[in-house]
Amino acid sequence: MMMGAGVGSDQARITADRVGKWFGEVIAVNNCTLSVGSGVVGLLGANGAGKSTLFKMLAGLIEPSHGEVRVFGGKLRDQVGWFRRVGFCPESDALPDWMTGREFLSLMLRLMGYDKAEVTRRVDYWLDRFELKDAANRRCGGYSKGMRQKLKLAQALAHDPDVVFLDEPLNGMDPVSRKQSIDLVRELGRAGRTVLVSSHILPEVESMTSQIILIDRGKVLAEGSVAEIRDKIPEHPTTVALESPDPRALAAFLIGREHVAGVQVDGTGKVVVRTDHAVMFYRALPRWILDNQLAVDEILTLDDSLEAVFQYLTER
Secondary structure (H helix, E strand, O other): OEEOOOOOHHHOOEEEEEEEEEEOOEEEEEEEEEEEOOEEEEEEOOOOOOHHHHHHHHHOOOOOOEEEEEEOOEEHHHOOOHHHHEEEEOOOOOOOOOOEHHHHHHHHHHHOOOOHHHHHHHHHHHHHHOOOHHHOOOEHHHOOHHHHHHHHHHHHHOOOOOEEEEEOOOOOOOHHHHHHHHHHHHHHHHOOOEEEEEEOOHHHHHOOOOEEEEEEOOEEEEEEEHHHHHHOOOOOOEEEEEEOOOHHHHHHHHOOOOOOOEEEEOOOOOEEEEEOOHHHHHHHHHHHHHHOOOOOOEEEEOOOOHHHHHHHHHHO
């Protein structure tokens, strides 16, 4: 299934064909196949699920034990200049404590081939964007965890990469910095970049994108939008609550409709609908309301969150 902005197979930027990685007898990633286009895609899984290992293979930092990764239509191992097109923010922290924030960013950009004037321009921009200008000339060893995280993000983005890998990017950040970083990720997605965000904290990814890849014990469980994945779990129909001034009339209309598996009016007067195809139900509902003069004040989806989807899939 293609991920990101509903692109077709001819627009895939990164594809993995049955890639796997093992370290001795430990299988970190097992036979993963996926395809990623533009936009923001969340890679979700518990700690130890294989997210970081998969990220490193897709970014070209480690070789798969088997399978193949392709980027922009060519084999990753043949892409000599790939490092110029990719930004990587690792989960681990290995900043050089003896360098200042400005020196570190400048070095990263010089390694990309930029001249002195362009390096200065970009360093100033990203230090300002992450509110690090006042700390620019302090050694990284004196930075807080949140400041170090922001500096790692800055180095991943400063050279304007086409593809960005962010492995647990919000670790250690205060609430304001988290909000600013989430907004930045969404901005990059809207600009047409490919952004893969890894996290074990479901609400963080949910705030950035609805396009996700779920990984558990080294295997890809599902990929697509939350609603699309939710519809592929037939043993758990999606539950939707509708608030209406005339709940009985609304319930009577919905009984037996296409994509409606069950209807009831609960103790608070809400019409609770179970649907086996939420995507189609949501598309049909506005037309039903308008064509039949039905009154609906609010629509509440009760169990199509990332948390619910991940729980249902791992239960399997």
